[in-house]
Amino acid sequence: MTNEAIQEGVPSDHFAIFSSQTAKIQYSYNKIREVKSFRVGELFSAYRDILWDDGRHKYNVSSFIGEIDELLLGERFSAFDQSTLDNLIGTLRQRGNSNATINRKMAALSKLLRKAQKMGDIHSLPEFRRQKERAGRIRFLERDEEARLFATIKNRSEDAYRLSVFLVDSGCRLGEALGLIWNDIQEHRVSFWITKSGRSRTIPMTERVKEVIKLPATEGRRPKGPFTKLSQAQFRAIWNDAKAEVGLGADDQVVPHILRHTCASRLVQGGIDIRRVQMWLGHQTLSMTMRYAHLATNDLDGCVVVLETPRPAQSDIGAESPLPSSAAQQGAKTEPVAAMTSSRATRNGAKA
Structure with missing residues (x-):
């Protein structure tokens, strides 16, 4: 059977059993593709710039995928099965x-594999199930800790101090x-356009944020933004030196992100409802x-009032009953009898 016959849908004698006067069978090699296999690292190199924006999150994802590729021993695959995922976890x-x-x-791996499947690189995916996470203790700064830490940071870098104040009062990342x-700062509000969730938000500024957002009068060209003179690495280095100096070096939870926790905690403790706190922080869910x-303990204060309602003392309960319990029981028994006697007398009078 020739290729021309296949493309034109003309069946040969070999396929005559499948043909009829009212139907034709068309065969084509156009959709036949070579099955290829890929390493996780190769897929990441192909799609990382499409799936993730430049920044710290992309850096973390790169580290995650690199570790996964190492654990898989560089294995090439055309289908990622469930047993491979379970062994990896x-x-x-x-x-x-x-x-x-x-x-x-696993979120990073799932995002990468789903993209590869859509592009036809792999043809089967496992079921990614979220592992149950325990709710850990949230560490936040007390007022005195903030004062000591910020004073030490200010001695090291005025720019790092301004950024610290902005972080704790805005709760931003x-x-x-x-x-x-500078265009993100309008009057008394600041807008965040580049966010982790991809959703922009605008919040009002506190008075001290309005002060630290201003750059000190210096010579030279004004930077692009209020904090663009610092990098993440520079700020973290200053932060770590300062926290060690004030005696917090051993606390691994005292990282710059603690300022976001501190802002959220103060909002909730101050009576702000949880939905507004979500909007302020920009949480997706x-x-x-x-x-x-x-931390919203004020909402439970009314429960204490109910539980502490004065209860009558045992002596007061006894004073309210003029009869002892035995007499009261006897009275309860005689009252129905007296009622029955009165009722019979009434009926007898009616007959008379």
Whole structure:
């Protein structure tokens, strides 16, 4: 059978059994593709710039995918099966990864594989199930800790101090603050356009944020934004030196992100409802904000009032009953009898 016959849909004697007067069978090689296999690292190189914007998150994802490729021993695949995923998760857990860390790594892998499947590079995906995360303790700065830490930072860098104040009063992420330009600041409000969730938001500024947002009078060209003179690495280095100096060096939770936790905690403790806190922080889902809900202790104060309502003393209860319990029981028994006697007398009078 020739290629021309296949393309024209003319069946040969070999396929005569499949033909009839009212139907024709058309054969084509156009949709036959060579099955290829890829490493996870190769897929990431192909799609990383499409799936992730430049920044710290992309850097973290690159580290995640690199570790996964290492654990898979550079294996090439055309289908990513469930057993491979389960073994990968098990290995990460043996390495001491928490469920929260595993979820972040699997989210990056899932996003990459789904893109590869859409592009036809792989033809089968496993089911990615989110691991159950435990709600850990949220660390935030007390007022005196903030004062000591910020004073030490100010002695080292005025720009780092201004950024610290802005972070704790706005609750924004470090990358969001560093990405601000002057056009994002209008009157008494600041807008964040480059966010982790991809959703922009605008919040009002506190009085001290309005002060630190201003650049000190210096010679030279004004930078692009209020904090663009600093990089993340520079700020973190200053932060780590300052926290060690004030005696917080051993606390691994005292990182720049603690300023975001501190802002959220103060909002909730101050009586701001959880939905407004979500809008302020720019959380994509309310479940993220609910981590701080337990700090709204004022909402439970009314429960104490109910529980502490004065109860009558035992002596007061006895004074209210003129009869002892035995007499009261006897009275309860005689009252129905007296009522029955009165009722019979009435009926007898009626007959008379």
